[in-house]
Amino acid sequence: MNLKSLAEALGLSQTTVSRALNGYPEVSEATRKRVEEAAVRFGYRPNSRAKGLATGRAMLIGQVIPTSTQHEMVNPVFGDFVAGASQNLAQHGYDMLLTRVPGDDEGKVYREFRARGAVDGVIIQAPDVKDDRIALLNRIGLPFIVHGRSTGVTEPYSWVDVNNTQAFRRATEFLLQLGHRRIALINGLERMDFAFRRRKGYIQALENAGLSADPQLMCTDEMTEQFGYMKTRRMLAFEDPPTAFLCASMISAVGIRRALQEAQLVMGRDVSVIIHDDDLSYLRNGEEIPIFTATRSSVRHAGEVLADALMQLISDPDHPPINQLLEAQLVVGSSTGPAPLKAARLPS
């Protein structure tokens, strides 16, 4: 059933039927009723592509599946983020278009999006420090918003980000207050902006306390369970091991826990751990009492906020860039406690 046959069945012109269904005022209420009823009865729905061609809008938001180039690892945050974002996109009639990057030229995808008119806007995930996608998108004039920020990019752009620096500064301060002096940082890849900022916050807190960061206690890699496990084992064997770990990911923290328990150490007593918790729906940090003390910020909520902002940007092309900084909560769980008098140490 298309517009033409619906119009014929009603004995009306396509114009009138189209207007009736799209809420234009030049149609009498009686006619509109009649049209709407018929549309439901015949199960008429306007063809997406025809409508898009006529209106010039795709009603789609593009997104590249965020896989690390190194191990083709899919960002574990992706599912929840997408769930949040598309929920709010859907409220505006938008769907999400997902694509893989052939080779490693993500810029090519965006140029294609633009040239083909395939999407009306784009979401950028996991920006690096000095991410060049931002300049590209500004240049080609495709509406976009970044989930995260990019240190070093000076031109204006829209973003929704968690205050990572602040979160990790607070978390570090919290550990310092508990008497910890040797605090390890198990960080994500520091070419990524969020990890860069977290380290910054960590170092700031240490320096404010008159301490300097020990390079041996800072490590950075993809946030796997294995990574947390290996680094914890190694650091616990140091002459002067850390008494606390600050960890950028719930998943790596599971590895930390494994290493600690293997070493017969009790988390929160022998060694303290604070994590950043994206509040992933499939990996919740405990219901009432969190397992881990954490800086918490729901990535799903970030998706919702970001989607709303993008909808604004698209509906008003002259809208100035939207910047929204979300603060992380510091929730106290059972993985932290006062620094032990004598640091636990593993034989190397």
Add this chain to the structure above:
Amino acid sequence: MNLKSLAEALGLSQTTVSRALNGYPEVSEATRKRVEEAAVRFGYRPNSRAKGLATGRAMLIGQVIPTSTQHEMVNPVFGDFVAGASQNLAQHGYDMLLTRVPGDDEGKVYREFRARGAVDGVIIQAPDVKDDRIALLNRIGLPFIVHGRSTGVTEPYSWVDVNNTQAFRRATEFLLQLGHRRIALINGLERMDFAFRRRKGYIQALENAGLSADPQLMCTDEMTEQFGYMKTRRMLAFEDPPTAFLCASMISAVGIRRALQEAQLVMGRDVSVIIHDDDLSYLRNGEEIPIFTATRSSVRHAGEVLADALMQLISDPDHPPINQLLEAQLVVGSSTGPAPLKAARLPS
């Protein structure tokens, strides 16, 4: 730059330019060269919607974001599956269209897809036992393929599935061979087909060994860490506790491990654990020596296989249903060992 201006710039008709770019034979090689060069030079790319309208194809595959209705939990497998599927879809020029379900009527989404011509095909995730989406899609005639199967659905349909029954039968047999007699099953939601089949395999193995399944040792819920933890604690406090756990998910198994270590029990010595491992990129089961003995089957690979099958179904509307059963590997890690002479037990 659109087709018209490109044709004008070349002094050719739109027809010829279109044909040249789409590889039709009625164009001289010289002309084709000239057209292709100009297309690159001007950065011409055909408009997606216009092309779609003319050809009647959307070049999009629809998918509903798989969230459990209960806790809005996003299937943790989603990211990796999508990465696999869209990689192979992309090879055929297809992208993925993601949408949320407004309310709880997923069928409505598929009818919309069909009526609007928004997508050329659909991927169904996480089918239930007797899933009614299959009948609906067959009825409305939208090409689709199921990731998983649906016990109780008799009409033909296309699917790609892991041999869950076999995997869990083998895993159970393996534990039986190690001397375990009290084997717990920490299963996913058993209204879902994969969980239903896994239980079936588990029970078959027990019965083949002349044992009957103890309802107390079987539990089913959403596969969270918390779930694994709680159930393990509870079961270890039984009069006659299990000496082995069979767990449907890596994530719940992390909870099992937490409970065991809290109880000072050594996995693989005091208690054995086998998991199903979807080989998620962000939650790998160890590099050389797997942490967990597991029935392993890459969900990303399943996505690739499924995408190829769907491409076939779409290119040939008369293609008979494609059914592909993937076997899971049984990989032995360090979480299993001979049954202890005396079962470890927690004070209740």
Add this chain to the structure above:
DNA sequence: TGGGCCTCCCAAAGCGCTTTAAATTTTCTC
């Protein structure tokens, strides 16, 4: 009674592409 002004509806153009049917040019064949 006629003109002006609403209200409601319609014909047709246009969005940017593919494809059918036909026209033109080139190449053979004898």
Add this chain to the structure above:
DNA sequence: GAGAAAATTTAAAGCGCTTTGGGAGGCCCA
């Protein structure tokens, strides 16, 4: 070198929708 056949190219229709620019009545007022 004429005529047929083959190779190229083109004009125009069509995909299904929105939207522009009118147009037909009906109503009101002078």
